[in-house]
Amino acid sequence: MEVSPILGPVQLGSEMEKVDPFVMDVLNFLAFRSGQTVLREELLTEVWSAHDASDENLTLAISILRKVFRKLDPKTRVSTCSNCQK
Secondary structure (H helix, E strand, C coil): CCCCCCCCCCCCCCCEEEEEEEHHHHHHHHHHHHCCCCCCHHHHHHHHHCCCCCCHHHHHHHHHHHHHHHHHCCCCCCCCCCCCCC
């Protein structure tokens, strides 16, 4: 899977999905922390410093990423953990 943070597309082979900048910011942060638990508060603080920070916006961004991954690469996942701690 290829990601272009500046232009916004997420690409696998010839398939491409364009995502909004705030979704790309979430993807970049999660990719940088791949395999680690990232708390919701951490995403809101680190990613949304330049955007409107809200649980709804974060939920929407994660939902969009899951749809993109289902379409392009079903093996790639964003997992949610209830009551997780670092």
